[in-house]
Amino acid sequence: MDPERGSRVRRMANNWVSGFFPMDSDNDLEMLMARYQQGDFDAATALIHRLGPRLHRFFAVQFASRGDADDLLQETWLRIHEVRRTYRAGEPVLPWLYAIARHIRVDHYRKERRAAAREGRLEEMAPMAALPAARAESADLEALLAPLPESQREVIAMLKIAGMSIEEVARATSSSVGSVKQKAHRGYEKLREQLTAAGLSRERTGGLA
């Protein structure tokens, strides 16, 4: 078996296993959150280490630079810390957390735009919806989602990176389940076109594309 195929099979097996034994069960996160509200620093650290990488990925999917994702991650945790009282025990943690993360991301983007407009370099700024095309050449999630409009990318990132349900994404984005389904469906349609076109061009160039 060629090594690339072997690693793909291993990753698929990991996916399958993680589907049955999710890394962060909802109860676990809720318990940590409750302890965090009670002032337990270890619980806060555990939450940051468990959810931080996924949040970082969520920001990386939306922004071109890694520096932005780092800043947003820090800013989000500071805000989470500030408003941790607004989490209610028994409610799912992820929609609460991603609603705040989303707010920080939109806020950050608005500030950037305003600063760019002041300095007259608005045209230089990549819109949230358009990441540099060069990234599309790498085989990661960021590259796959780069051509999608921002709202569709956000929904798919929440579903796939955060592992949230449609209902949870609806809560995090303050929208209806129907609207989330529609965005995911449209996103999938675009991805289908893109992946099919990529497959065709690979066939035409004999796998060199």
Next chain:
Amino acid sequence: MTDREIDMVLDLAAQTPDDVAPGLLDRVARSIGPPLVPVRPLPAAWVLEGGLALICAAVALGGAARLGLFGIQRLSGLERATIFPALAVLIWLAATVCAGETTPGSRRRVSPWILLGAGSLALVAIFAALFHDYRTERFVPQGVACLTAGLLHAIPAGLAAWLVLRRGFAVNAVAAGLAAGMLAGLAGMTMLELHCPNFEALHVMVWHTAVIPLSALAGALLGLLSDSRHDQR
């Protein structure tokens, strides 16, 4: 390519580990503590909603009692049984939306903009069905007096709602302001229905109902201002 295949591609891509800078997560953890101060979580949603609804009722009843309960005395049984339950339902819905808008990640049953539009139209339809006196004597002076009284009562209701909601966090300040403004407007309008004895259809449809969108827009504007003030910091 099927949805399942796209799912597999995305799942595989999502599995690649994220390259968080070493030490970033520890730095984030250090930035929030220790020590951590324990916090008191928000009360249950129904407590906030009940509190907001009570504020509306108290402002409307208090204001109407002070100005005179002439309106409710002149209304027929059918009119009372239609108008006040409709207002109560709208107040409850607005309170639910308000509490939801200030709690991140809560389920959104209805958008505040839709509730504002549908609620105002429903009230206009109810008034059109109940009142058939289409005279417009002193339409503007009487109307402006009612609108002013309604808006003046919306102010304390809005301030009290802010006191109840201040521990929350609005991820969308404009929507939260709109919902709170609508709730306050409903308090002002309920006061007018209890107090105002002018049942000319156009007077009620235009001037009484206008309290709700005007108060809601004022709330949205305050939300926008607080957003831009926050941005400038």
